[in-house]
Amino acid sequence: GAGVSQSPRYKVAKRGQDVALRCDPISGHVSLFWYQQALGQGPEFLTYFQNEAQLDKSGLPSDRFFAERPEGSVSTLKIQRTQQEDSAVYLCASSPDLTGLGTDTQYFGPGTRLTVL
Amino acid sequence: AQRVTQPEKLLSVFKGAPVELKCNYSYSGSPELFWYVQYSRQRLQLLLRHISRESIKGFTADLNKGETSFHLKKPFAQEEDSAMYYCALNTNAGKSTFGDGTTLTVKP
Numbered sequence: 206g207a208g209v210s211q212s213p214r215y216k217v218a219k220r221g222q223d224v225a226l227r228c229d230p231i232s233g234h235v236s237l238f239w240y241q242q243a244l245g246q247g248p249e250f251l252t253y254f255q256n257e258a259q260l261d262k263s264g265l266p267s268d269r270f271f272a273e274r275p276e277g278s279v280s281t282l283k284i285q286r287t288q289q290e291d292s293a294v295y296l297c298a299s300s301p302d303l304t305g306l307g308t309d310t311q312y313f314g315p316g317t318r319l320t321v322l
Numbered sequence: 323a324q325r326v327t328q329p330e331k332l333l334s335v336f337k338g339a340p341v342e343l344k345c346n347y348s349y350s351g352s353p354e355l356f357w358y359v360q361y362s363r364q365r366l367q368l369l370l371r372h373i374s375r376e377s378i379k380g381f382t383a384d385l386n387k388g389e390t391s392f393h394l395k396k397p398f399a400q401e402e403d404s405a406m407y408y409c410a411l412n413t414n415a416g417k418s419t420f421g422d423g424t425t426l427t428v429k430p
Binding site for chain 1: 326328356358365366367368371408410417418419420421422423
């Protein structure tokens with residue numbers, strides 16, 4: 206079946222612009238995660254959804270970052286007034302969450318590479 | 323706070339040689355540990371997780387709570403093992419912490 210998909214794959218934004226990044230998880234997956242991966246570093250946790258509920262948003266770096274998953278499926282990560290330090294690859298992952306604890310294997314999308322000029 | 327450390331940024335071995343990628347963690351609760359791999363031009367994917375205690379592609383990893391380590395090992399490296407490897411720690415609240423990764427190069 207189809208894996209996790211993300212769009213766009215590449216996004217170039219001018220500093221100050223707003224961007225929206227989309228994630229389509231694997232159908233039926235309960236949990237959805239967003240990560241930010243800077244060059245040369247590992248993925249850094251941003252936020253976690255269980256169905257439509259955002260259970261943890263402790264990793265969002267500022268109030269310019271906002272994520273939603275209104276119907277418990279597709280999720281959007283929005284970054285307002287982008288800054289150069291927002292340049293990174295944004296990864297989305299979904300998980301069946303069979304344990305209900307958010308600790309299941311995560312299936313990753315290809316990522317969106319955001320470049321802020 | 324939880325933390326995952328992969329001390330080697332780069333690791334290079336010859337084909338057929340043993341390989342060990344190190345991972346140390348700090349977490350006060352019961353950890354769930356994973357190894358993820360990213361081959362060239364592919365997405366991040368699970369290699370193995372400690373609770374399943376299985377061997378994938380010849381790789382094994384043992385959780386050592388005393389040393390807070392979860393090193394990844396393979397007795398005979400193959401060229402197709404060349405990739406970026408990430409160690410990750412999950413808590414029971416959904417938050418995952420990744421190390422910064424080790425790039426493994428297996429030379430012919």
